[in-house]
Amino acid sequence: MKCDRIYSGLFTLLVAAGLCFSTGGALAQEAPGEPEATQVAPVTVEGRRLADQVRNFVGEVAAAPRGQQLARWDGRVCVGTVNLDPRYGQFMIDRVVQTAVSVGLESGEPGCRPDILIIATNDGDQLARSLVQDSPSGFRPARGGTDLGRAALRRFQNTDAPVRWWHVSLPVSVDTGEIAAALDGEEYTTISVRDASRLRSNTRDELRRVIIILDVSRIGVVSFGALSDYVAMIALAQVDPQADTSSYPSVLNLFNDLAEGAEAGGLTDWDRDYLTGLYRARDDRARSSQQEREIAREMMRASDGNED
Template structure:
């Protein structure tokens, strides 16, 4: 079923688009004993946890998914040189995170489409290949509200991930797609810390509306696409206040590439254990790993 759905998605065409001022001196007064004022910066762990929890959004009842096999990209609707630039940029981010990337001739599981009418193309795709977006009722996608957002939102980049629960040892799919019989799985050593399934991103669909990206560097747009490809994102999340490429299209943002927070997040996602029993356990693992990475990063020297 999977190859047929992806083949249909690939064939869905897209149109071509080419220092503060000093305070005045106060009148001389006798010294006054002030109460102690403690200014405490937010702890690294709190900032990291907020980033992890705000960025990611797995399907309800699941855990953060990731690519546990290589990705293969198909780019449609761009000039050949622009498409290759996009592929190369996403590939670099993937390899840095620990994701393998297949070369030419592979079977695509990442579909990147360029257009000048994002909602129009999104609606057309959903109508043509509905099961490619919701191949099962649960566990694989973010549901109807998210799909409606994918179809109608006025955004420069929209994305859709399909997640597949699999048995970690064999890679066998652990659910039945619509029209299929439920699979039989052998339960091994499940515990309160370990699950019998992991969640693999099966395929991702990214639509870039170039009529809304004018003025942004192509490299920045490609990095945005890379982030949307490599992790499950919450389409409704307010990312303002976070240091992330996902604020690229926010007014006043000066981000132009994947930030250190983005890269550390991806590193933590792809180095954390994928067989945790609960979403909270896996998030805790990601936060711990991300903090370790950030503590090892060189600090900016303080002024004397």
């Protein structure tokens, strides 16, 4: 698959003739023949308090670039798919958009240029390597702290995972939303410092690009609804691709559960509470560890509400 360069702030991908490319956020009711997702059963870990479970889950899943805050989308997101049947591509877009709206985001208009790009392929390694070779600065901008680093990018290109993803984030001013550093060799913007604090920062980190590759040769037989929810989770949050979530009820166990012969469903309460906590947490925390504690507190509050 031949893909053009990825430009600043979003992915512009020109694909060979015959591939399906769709974008937008109009909500569809269902995909043709799509079965209802089966909810993942709750997991009980003996001898561990719920609060400890929640904190450990957050610590396992969250993956901010070194020295940076956890990033999230701000305002509106545009989702696009490549090489999926238009009906199923739209279904996946809608699932991501529905989850985005549930945490307070808005959907881009149909035909918008995607900043969340989902590509299906028969050879994930080859596609990932081609994309990185074609636009190395699109994956690792000149400014540090926008991604997980060189070793993680090598894993992105060579993993045997059925689904792989890559996030790029940028620091922006808490007060104005102005970008603190530009992408792709553009000039840096100076952000004035109004105060100094160990608890608060003058900048926050925003997600700017996410590319997700679905390797259909490795995915196997899964519910398309569950796969779409899996994509929504990794599209809206910086999830560690190496996270071990096997002890927790999460859609991130989709492929682990299938390997064990179990039925896996879509987003769980834990997943939704994690995303809600991420988007409710203060965006001016000085460190990602502070955000993680706040997310855990939000998850605990949601758990208390669910028990009422």
